[in-house]
Amino acid sequence: MEPRISPAQGWSRGRRSWWYHASFYTQTWRGSAASTILFPFLYLTSLGVGVGHLVQRHTGLVQGQTYLHYIAPSLLATTAMTMGESESLWPVLASVKWLKTYHAAVATPLSPVDVLVGKLSWVTTKTFATSVIYTVAISLFGATRSWWALTLPFIGALVALAFSAPLVAYAAGAESDASFTTIYRFAFIPMFLFSATFFPIASYPRVLRPLVQLFPLYHGVALARAAAFGQGSLPAISVHLAVLVAMVLVGLWWGRRTMTRRLVD
Amino acid sequence: MALAYQATRGCRALWLDSAVPEKNNSSLARTKGTPTSVPPILEAHQLTKRFGDFDAVKGIDLSIDRGESFGFLGPNGAGKTSTMRMISAVSRPSSGTLRIFGLDPTTSGPEIRARLGVVPQEDTLELELSVRKNLEMFARYFDLPRRVARERASELLAFAQLSEREHDKVDNLSGGMKRRLTIARALINRPDLLILDEPTTGLDPQARHLLWERLYRLKRDGVTLIITTHYMDEAEQLCDRLVVMDHGTIVAEGAPRALIERHSTREVLELRFSVDDHAQFDNLFSDVAERVEVLPDRILLYVDHGDAALQKVHDLGLTPTSALVRRSSLEDVFLRLTGRTLVE
């Protein structure tokens, strides 16, 4: 939109928007950080140890792992998805329509793209930090087997961004939040439950397996598991990465359009 | 051109500092009459905004000088906000040319916006955050260092008379306080040009007067103001010069008093009768007044001497339930030019 601006200036404006989102979060988090740290421990204890005990009795190991170790990486991926999603629908519609604080932002040197970049980079930062905590947590439960586990925070951030980018784009163009609950119920809940999150894809009926592979979260979960256990083939990993990166790119392209239309047309 | 702007930017730094004795602002005085020395702060030619196949702004021409208070007066839907958004370098003109500080907003948007203060029609505040945080965080959009942001926030809180409420959540403020905070926020970058879209709509008279007083101060300190309003008294009070807008076009332009003199008579006699519809009086007063406007609830007689005209009305054997003589206002100008009242 502003061809005469050098990339350095554009970058500086994106950073200002990042900073705004970050300080908004620190102003409003109200103890959510404590629950972020506690949650993985509670989750892994109840599901991993509790349900894991039953699984152990009936089927033994799952893909060579205890049930606890099997679900631990998927916890990281699903949490990243949830964080990406929760930051992207209602908060964005509020910023463009209810409070119009993004309108205030584009009355400053920032452009709609700067606001978009700031928002998404903040979501990425936040999920990265949370994923570090989760990586530590699942390691404490013994669910990491490889140095590849060090990539888990990056995977978490990528998964969050892969969901956040298209959802921000969608919300920036939305007229009301009526569809948000539907998206949540009919896209996220099924995705959360059926992305080989809690049981391996081999245990799905054969006809449903390709469907499961259509879920973006499936690829996030698979990546997280591959990293935690240090296993997985290069082609498979490339496909998982490509799906997530494609979602980011589509989201950026779409978000640029909806943000611009919403804020400056 | 850039140099001329910089020279005045230096003086501006003082305009919020109440501790500093009144600075001689003569260098910021209006430059009307000497247009060759300083270029206008804003210039538009055939500026148009189209939404789909609807033209909200239909090719308007504007030239606003540094230090001037310029008004847009017009009813709902006249195209005021659409114009403000274009001259805030936010919304892109559909056609026509626009120069702000001599720069083209389609290519120099960020540079222009860095020097603007914008008070949008709706407050766009962070309701969940404190009054002070709203200012400090906004300052970061202009890349002001944290310390500067804190200092300016304190100054502006005092200016907006919100110092006592600085730690309150914005959600808990009254409408007038939110409006003052929005204005304070627009000043955080010490703008050369402040654009206010209906700054006082929806406020009670007391809150409006307080806001006017604050705007006077800015004006006195040399800030160029562009104000939209559909209150004629606001336009008369605040604007050196204004345009009357209707249906996306400018129907008149000039200083408030000059407009009134040009388009209306010295006085207006307002008559009310105890009838349901005043239309029946349509032709009765042609001998009494230069011009007659029959509104649903009253009749306006445009005359030079209201009392004499009222006497003539009585002589006609008519007894209005109420009769009021007043000076002509911009409302009358608007009625004259558009055939409609400003505030329905």
Ligand SMILES: Nc1ncnc2c1ncn2[C@@H]1O[C@H](COP(=O)(O)OP(=O)(O)OP(=O)(O)O)[C@@H](O)[C@H]1O
């Ligand atoms: N984004 C938009 N899309 C379509 N039409 C629009 C848009 N924005 C404004 N309009 C239309 O353009 C016209 C002018 O609107 P604008 O908001 O500029 O008027 P206004 O003078 O500010 O009115 P008000 O006093 O009510 O604020 C209106 O008919 C409005 O419906």
Ligand SMILES: [Mg+2]
């Ligand atoms: Mg408006």
